[in-house]
Amino acid sequence: MKKAVLRLVTACMALLVVASVAPVLAFAQSDGVAEIPFTDEEQALILRTQNGEPITIGIIPHTFPLSECPPEYSDYTGINVEMLALITQKTGLRFTYCRVPIEKNSPYESLKANDFTLVAGTIKLDAFLQNPELILSDRLCDGSAVCIAKRDTAPNTLKSGKIAVMNGYQAGIVFAEKLFPNLKIVLYPNNEDVLRAVRSGHTDLAMISRYVGIYQLQNPLNEYLVSLEPYQMVADSCVMGLNTPETQTAISIINKALSQIGEDEYSHVQMNFSITHPYRLVATQFLFKYRYILLAGVVICLLVSYLIAKLLYSQKERFLLSRDELTGAFSEVGFELAVSKAILKPGLPLFITDFDIQHFSRYNELCGKQKGDELLKNIVTIVRSFLCEQDIICRSYADNFKALTRKDSLESLIADIQKATALFGQSVDSDLVLHFGIYPVTDHNIPIVKMLDFAAVAKKTVKNNSQDFIGVYDEKLHKRLINDARMLSSFDSAIENKEFIAYYQPKFDVTTKEIIGAEALVRWRNSDGSMIPPMEFIELFEKNGQIRRLDFYMLKRVCEFQQKLMLLRLPLVAISVNFSRVHLHSSDFTEKVNQIVERFGVPKHLIEIECTETTMTNDVDLTKSILGSLQAQGFSISMDDFGKAYSSLNTLCAIPLDIVKLDSGFLLAKPGDERERARKIIRGVVSLVHDLSLHVIAEGVETEEQYDFLKSVGCDSIQGYYFSRPLDEASFFKMLTER
Ligand code: C2E
Ligand code: CA
Ligand code: CA
Numbered sequence: 001m002k003k004a005v006l007r008l009v010t011a012c013m014a015l016l017v018v019a020s021v022a023p024v025l026a027f028a029q030s031d032g033v034a035e036i037p038f039t040d041e042e043q044a045l046i047l048r049t050q051n052g053e054p055i056t057i058g059i060i061p062h063t064f065p066l067s068e069c070p071p072e073y074s075d076y077t078g079i080n081v082e083m084l085a086l087i088t089q090k091t092g093l094r095f096t097y098c099r100v101p102i103e104k105n106s107p108y109e110s111l112k113a114n115d116f117t118l119v120a121g122t123i124k125l126d127a128f129l130q131n132p133e134l135i136l137s138d139r140l141c142d143g144s145a146v147c148i149a150k151r152d153t154a155p156n157t158l159k160s161g162k163i164a165v166m167n168g169y170q171a172g173i174v175f176a177e178k179l180f181p182n183l184k185i186v187l188y189p190n191n192e193d194v195l196r197a198v199r200s201g202h203t204d205l206a207m208i209s210r211y212v213g214i215y216q217l218q219n220p221l222n223e224y225l226v227s228l229e230p231y232q233m234v235a236d237s238c239v240m241g242l243n244t245p246e247t248q249t250a251i252s253i254i255n256k257a258l259s260q261i262g263e264d265e266y267s268h269v270q271m272n273f274s275i276t277h278p279y280r281l282v283a284t285q286f287l288f289k290y291r292y293i294l295l296a297g298v299v300i301c302l303l304v305s306y307l308i309a310k311l312l313y314s315q316k317e318r319f320l321l322s323r324d325e326l327t328g329a330f331s332e333v334g335f336e337l338a339v340s341k342a343i344l345k346p347g348l349p350l351f352i353t354d355f356d357i358q359h360f361s362r363y364n365e366l367c368g369k370q371k372g373d374e375l376l377k378n379i380v381t382i383v384r385s386f387l388c389e390q391d392i393i394c395r396s397y398a399d400n401f402k403a404l405t406r407k408d409s410l411e412s413l414i415a416d417i418q419k420a421t422a423l424f425g426q427s428v429d430s431d432l433v434l435h436f437g438i439y440p441v442t443d444h445n446i447p448i449v450k451m452l453d454f455a456a457v458a459k460k461t462v463k464n465n466s467q468d469f470i471g472v473y474d475e476k477l478h479k480r481l482i483n484d485a486r487m488l489s490s491f492d493s494a495i496e497n498k499e500f501i502a503y504y505q506p507k508f509d510v511t512t513k514e515i516i517g518a519e520a521l522v523r524w525r526n527s528d529g530s531m532i533p534p535m536e537f538i539e540l541f542e543k544n545g546q547i548r549r550l551d552f553y554m555l556k557r558v559c560e561f562q563q564k565l566m567l568l569r570l571p572l573v574a575i576s577v578n579f580s581r582v583h584l585h586s587s588d589f590t591e592k593v594n595q596i597v598e599r600f601g602v603p604k605h606l607i608e609i610e611c612t613e614t615t616m617t618n619d620v621d622l623t624k625s626i627l628g629s630l631q632a633q634g635f636s637i638s639m640d641d642f643g644k645a646y647s648s649l650n651t652l653c654a655i656p657l658d659i660v661k662l663d664s665g666f667l668l669a670k671p672g673d674e675r676e677r678a679r680k681i682i683r684g685v686v687s688l689v690h691d692l693s694l695h696v697i698a699e700g701v702e703t704e705e706q707y708d709f710l711k712s713v714g715c716d717s718i719q720g721y722y723f724s725r726p727l728d729e730a731s732f733f734k735m736l737t738e739r
Contacts, residue, residue, distance in 0.1 A: 036091060036256050041249045046092045054094035055250055057084065057239070058110055058119035060168060061099050062190035065215050065273035066121050066141075066237070069099045079141050079211060080120040080237070082269045087257040093250070106170045108134070111242050118250065122240040123171030135243040138255045141270065143237030144210040145175050146227045148198055148217075155180070155205060155228060162186050162203035164194040172207040175233040180205065195222055211273070220289030324395040326373055327380040332402075335394030339404050339448050342390060343441065348406040350441035351413050354455035358433040358464070360399035367430075375428065382423050386416045402452060410440055414470055421469070433466045435459050439473040457481060484540050487532075491546050494524065495553060501525050502557040504575065504732035507697060507719045510711045515739060517574045519610065519719060520558045521726045522550065538580070547580040552592060554578070558607065559600035561729060566602070570737060576608035576638055581615035584622055590629050597635075604634030608659065612640045616655050617648055628656045638697075643685065652692060660689045662715070664700020683713045690714065 038046065049055055059067045059076055067078035076097040084095050098116050100107050107119040108128070123143045128134050147163075149155060163180055165172040167187040176185050186203055188194045191212050197203040199222065208216070213227050239254055241247035287294060322334025330338060343350065357363070357375070364372035376399060383393055383403060393403045407413040421434050437459025439451055458473040471477075494500060500522055507517040524532035541547040555577050565572055583589045597607055609630055616623045616639060627637050638659035639651075643666060652660070662685065669678035682698075689696040698710045701720030710718060727735065 036260060038091075038253065038256070039249075041245075042253050042256075045246065045249045046253065049094040050092060054096040055118060056116040057095045057097050058100040058107060058116040059097050060107065060119070060121050062166065062192075063121065063169075063209060063212055065211050066209055069097075079269055079273045082273070083140050083261070083266075084120060084239075086261055086265060086269070087254055090257040090260050091253050093253050093257075100168065106168070107240065108170075111240070117247060118239050118241040120239050121237050123235045124238055125171055125174055125235075127174075128240060133243055135241055135247055135251050137239040137251045138258045139236040140238050140258065141236075141266070142210065143171065143235040145172055145207055145233040145235065146210045146213040146229075147179065147231035148195060148206040148208060148213055148225050149204065149228055150198060150201075151224055151226050153204060153228075155231060158183060158204055160184075161205070162197075164188055164197040164203040164206040166191050166194050166208065169207075169209070171233075171235060172209070175235075176205075176207040179207075179231055179233070191216060195219075195225060198225060211270075215273075327377050327395050329380050329401070330392055330394035332394060332396040335392065335396070335402055335404075336448050336452075338392050339451075342392070342404055343444055343448070345390070347390070348408055351405050351407055351410070352439045352441060352451050352455045353403045353405065353413070353417070353436055354439075354452065354459045355401050355403075355434055355436040356459070357399045358435055358466070360432075363430060363432060375432075378427055379424060379434075382420050382427070385423075386420050402455065410438065410472065413438065417470055433469060435462050435465075436470045437461070437473065438470065454478075483536075487537050487540060488544060488546075491541065491549075495549060499525055499527075500550060500553060501728070502554055502561070503726035503728055504561075505719055505726035506724045506732065506735060507717050508723045509717055510707075510715055513723070515573055515736065516717055517576065517608065518732065519576045519726075520554055520578070522554055522578075542580050542582055545582060547582050548586065551577065551579050551583065552596060555593065555596050555607070556600070559597055559602045561733075562602045562606055563600045565733075565736070571739075572606055573736070574606050574608050574636060576610040576636075578610045578640070579615075581612065581618060584611075584615060584619065584626060590626055590633075593630060593635070594633060605636065608636040608638050610638045610640045610661070612644075613642050613651065614645045617651050620651065620654050623655055631656045631658070643681070649688075652688070652694075657692075657694055659695045659697060660685075661719075662686075662696065662698045664698075664720075667698070667700055667702070667706050679709060679713075682710070682715075686713045686715055 059069055059078075059081065061067075061069045063078070065078050067076065067080040069076055081097065088094055100110055100119060101115065107122055108131075110116065111119060111134075120140065121143070122128065122136070123145075124136055124139075128136060147155065158180065159182055161183050162185075163176045163183040164186050165176055165188070167189055173185055173187075176183065183205065186197065188197060191208055194206045194208060195216055198206045205228075210227075210232070216222060217225060217227065239251065241251060322331055322337065323329075324331050339352070357379070360372070360375075363375065376395065379401065380393060380395065383401070387393065387403070387405060391403065391405045393401065395401050405413060407416070417436055424432075424434060437455045437457065439454040439458060441451060454473040458471040458477060461471040461477065462469050501524075502520045503523050504518040504520055506515045507519065508514065509516045522534050522538075524534075524537060526532065538547065541550055558575050558577050562572060562575065579589075586592075593609070597604055609627070611623075611627070616627070631637050636658040637656060638661055639655070639657055640661045641663045642660050644663040662682065666678045666682050669675040686696050695716050697717040697719060698706075698715050699719045701707055701710065701718045701722045703722060706720075707718060707722055724735070
């Protein structure tokens with residue numbers, strides 16, 4: 001800071017000096033020659049120099065700003081040269097310049113060799129003054145020398161060491177010897193090398209001309225060097241020649257001129273080459289000087305380019321991720337981003353819709369991928385035609401779509417969906433069904449992913465339903481989800497606390513009306529005594545696999561009950577236990593069933609394994625081997641809900657079975673044609689099952705009429721409210737003992 005202020009002050013001073021000197025120069029230029037009285041010899045010499053015989057002056061190279069020579073500069077320049085130019089201005093005496101050969105030890109030798117007539121910039125040394133062969137001018141300029149060292153050098157402590165001096169700088173050698181007699185003088189070809197020697201530690205000190213020092217210390221490479229002021233040698237620089245009549249005349253003219261050069265003129269020249277002349281940085285010095293700024297610049301540039309590249313890349317990536325290539329709709333990532341923005345804007349109520357095509361994979365397989373792709377594109381086009389500008393649609397994967405719409409009411413959205421579905425139906429030559437789940441955005445603060453989940457859950461409520469294909473996420477559904485979560489989390493404790501209890505629904509022989517068996521049905525009894533029916537939790541536990549534990553738990557309760565009857569020597573009937581389809585994928589199912597039943601010592605024919613027909617048709621080979629092995633162990637195998645789903649008569653012959661349980665649906669047929677057909681089917685199935693030597697039982701029998709019909713077609717046994725509802729263990733036990 002201090003330095004900067006100092007520089008500013010000196011620069012201003014220089015400007016003031018320049019301004020004040022300018023009129024003086026003009027005056028000197030016009031009147032200078034006439035004012036100085038010259039002798040005849042002097043006038044003759046001046047004339048001669050003007051007529052093509054200028055005086056040759058030797059200039060000492062590498063001493064800028066004192067003097068400098070080509071090739072770096074286009075012409076001779078420096079304080080000495082400028083002073084000589086002033087002399088020419090004032091006297092008319094003309095000069096020509098040449099370089100003092102550095103190889104020669106001193107300018108004196110060059111003078112003797114007639115390389116030039118005069119030499120400029122010679123320091124007035126005693127040796128020169130005392131030599132009668134030489135003649136020296138008055139003070140041309142300040143010829144003081146300075147001692148340069150590294151900042152922390154203390155020259156007075158130097159007992160031995162080296163001092164660098166430029167070769168040919170006779171005065172420097174003399175001064176160095178005088179000031180530091182103990183130090184060894186090392187010569188270098190130029191002043192830059194002299195300072196380099198100090199920088200690199202080859203020498204401890206350097207002796208250079210004061211002007212050269214001022215100039216060279218501006219070189220950033222020399223930033224750790226200083227001029228040691230106490231070791232300054234005050235000296236004058238002058239013009240020197242061999243003592244001949246001609247040089248005497250020349251020196252006399254020069255001296256006359258020098259006496260005319262005012263202090264202001266001299267200062268102007270001197271400042272022009274020292275303070276106001278900035279150091280000429282070569283590329284490496286420039287790099288060195290601004291190394292920290294450059295380094296910071298490079299780092300900033302790299303950082304900025306990295307950030308720009310990253311931004312561009314992420315924008316590109318985001319764009320790619322945000323679009324679905326096939327349909328042009330948003331991708332899931334893009335959709336979530338767009339929803340999060342749209343949600344913040346005010347407007348009509350928002351709805352998130354999740355939709356897909358039922359059995360799309362089957363369509364893809366049958367009609368080919370190309371047709372499938374066309375179908376997907378078609379859906380987007382149709383749905384888009386119902387969307388407003390700010391609405392968005394997304395294809396998250398395969399045939400799964402999502403949309404965000406603004407509508408004045410849920411009803412108008414449903415109306416639009418119905419219209420879109422009708423259009424879609426007309427556009428495809430197949431009875432494809434679309435399923436929709438809608439989440440009316442009531443709470444803007446819940447996370448977007450959760451909102452999407454809600455729409456997906458709503459869609460699941462209408463899964464496989466072709467009539468009612470729009471599900472809405474409402475309060476009821478919300479409560480159910482909460483309830484599901486609660487049930488899932490309390491399953492373990494419910495098992496431990498024996499909250500699951502077995503109810504028994506008796507089975508009766510059609511003709512004798514005797515109890516021939518029972519079905520164990522699970523109930524979840526809460527701590528408050530309320531009962532949760534299995535329909536509310538079976539599917540849930542099937543999804544997370546907990547049903548396996550529950551079914552084995554039920555098997556144990558049944559075995560316990562049978563064991564109790566056995567101990568009391570009461571008559572025993574086979575009790576069926578329901579096993580979920582999930583078991584068929586566990587390798588240890590057969591083993592586990594066996595283990596449990598054997599542990600309780602219950603004869604295997606008293607346990608019936610009940611699996612639904614759909615369970616059995618899933619993987620016929622696997623089912624065949626598992627149920628076959630259980631049957632071989634002595635268990636009875638019962639096919640539950642026969643006729644409820646897509647029945648394949650094939651299963652009847654493929655799967656090892658003992659009992660076929662007719663689905664209650666047949667009995668629910670409406671009176672009239674439908675019932676007639678249902679009855680024909682029952683009749684046919686009963687006869688078919690009998691032909692296969694299997695036992696047939698009808699469930700869900702509620703009325704006498706149904707009972708009579710089933711009896712008339714030869715059904716073997718009956719289960720239903722008509723005879724008995726499912727009973728708790730005590731009631732069933734009572735029923736068994738009272739028979
Ligand atoms: P499911 O195996 O078809 O059981 C018959 C269901 O019909 C029982 O419902 C029973 O109470 C009901 N039912 C019996 N007679 C009549 C009738 O005359 N009219 C009407 N409307 N219904 C009748 P529940 O006990 O609610 O069980 C429902 C379903 O839950 C069962 O259907 C079965 O799939 C499943 N389930 C019950 N307990 C278990 C179990 O321990 N394990 C497994 N995996 N599933 C079970
Ligand atoms: Ca059953
Ligand atoms: Ca059933």
